[in-house]
Amino acid sequence: VSHNFRRDHYYSLWFTLSAESEEALEKILSEILTRIGFSRDEILDLPTVNKIKIDVRFPLAPGKREDP
Amino acid sequence: MDPTDVQILAALEDGLPLVPEPFEEIGKRLGFTGGKVLARTQKLQETGVIRRFRARINQRKLGISANALVAWCCNGKPAEKTGAVLASYPSVTHCYERKALPGRWEYSLYTVHHGRSREVVEEEIRKIAGAAGLSEYLVLFSTDEYKRVPHLRIRENGRGS
Numbered sequence: 519v520s521h522n523f524r525r526d527h528y529y530s531l532w533f534t535l536s537a538e539s540e541e542a543l544e545k546i547l548s549e550i551l552t553r554i555g556f557s558r559d560e561i562l563d564l565p566t567v568n569k570i571k572i573d574v575r576f577p578l579a580p581g582k583r584e585d586p
Numbered sequence: 587m588d589p590t591d592v593q594i595l596a597a598l599e600d601g602l603p604l605v606p607e608p609f610e611e612i613g614k615r616l617g618f619t620g621g622k623v624l625a626r627t628q629k630l631q632e633t634g635v636i637r638r639f640r641a642r643i644n645q646r647k648l649g650i651s652a653n654a655l656v657a658w659c660c661n662g663k664p665a666e667k668t669g670a671v672l673a674s675y676p677s678v679t680h681c682y683e684r685k686a687l688p689g690r691w692e693y694s695l696y697t698v699h700h701g702r703s704r705e706v707v708e709e710e711i712r713k714i715a716g717a718a719g720l721s722e723y724l725v726l727f728s729t730d731e732y733k734r735v736p737h738l739r740i741r742e743n744g745r746g747s
Contacts, residue, residue, distance in 0.1 A: 519733060520733070520734075520735050520736060520737045521733060521734050521735075522731075522732040522733040522734075523653075523655075523728040523730065523731055523732065523734075524728065524729045524730035524731075524732065525655060525726040525727060525728050525729065526726060526727045526729060527724065527726050532655065532726070533733075534737070536737050536738070562687060562690070562691050563687075564684040564685060564686075564687070564691070564696075565684060565685045566682055566683070566684055567665075567682075567683040567684055567685055567694075568665075568666065568669070568682065568683040569682055570666075570669040570670065570672075570673045570681040570682060570683060571673035571678065571679075571680060571681040572679070572680050573679060573680075574679040574680070575676075575679070
C-alpha cells in the first residue's frame with residue numbers, strides 16, 4: 519500500500535495497492551479484506567488501465583499563481 | 587541488475603546523504619568505493635531504472651493542504667483522449683484511467699489536484715470539467731492522510747522481476 523487517504527464520500531477510505539503480478543495483488547487484497555472484515559461488494563476494486571500522467575510539482579513561492 | 591545494484595538502490599532510496607561527497611558516503615556504508623557507487627548509479631540512470639533524482643516535498647509544509655481525487659464519468663467519450671485533456675492541466679498531478687464497475691461505479695478517469703484551499707481546487711476542477719466537456723464527476727477531498735510513500739520501495743516490494 520503506497521497511499522491511504524480518508525476522503526469525503528460514502529466510500530471513505532481510498533488506498534492504492536501495487537504488487538509484482540495480478541495474482542500477488544489479488545492475494546494481498548483478499549488478505550486485507552479478511553483482516554478488515556469487508557466483502558467484495560462493500561468495496562470498489564478499480565484496477566489501473568492506463569497511467570496517463572504522474573508529475574507532482576508545487577509552486578514554491580506562496581502567493582504566486584497555482585500553476586508552475 | 588545484480589545484488590549490488592539492489593543494495594545501491596536501497597541506499598539511494600533512503601536519500602542522498604547531505605555531505606560534499608554523497609556517493610563516497612554511500613560507498614563507505616556498503617563497503618564499495620565512491621567511484622563504483624557513482625558508476626553503478628549512472629548506469630542505472632542510463633538504463634532507466636532510476637528515473638531521476640529529486641526532493642520529496644512535504645506539500646503541507648508549503649501550505650498546500652487541499653487535496654482532491656476526482657473521479658470522472660466519461661459518458662461515452664473516449665477515455666484516452668479525454669484523459670489527455672485532463673492531464674494537460676499543470677495543476678493535475680496524476681491522471682489515471684481505471685476500470686469502471688458497470689452498474690455500480692461508472693467512473694473511469696481519475697485525477698489528483700492540490701491547492702492552498704478547497705475553494706481554489708474546486709474552482710480549478712470546474713474550469714477543467716468545462717474544458718473537457720465532462721459534467722458527471724465526484725470531487726473527493728482528503729480529510730486524513732494515513733500513508734503516502736512511493737509506489738515502489740526496493741526493500742518492501744522491489745525485489746521482483
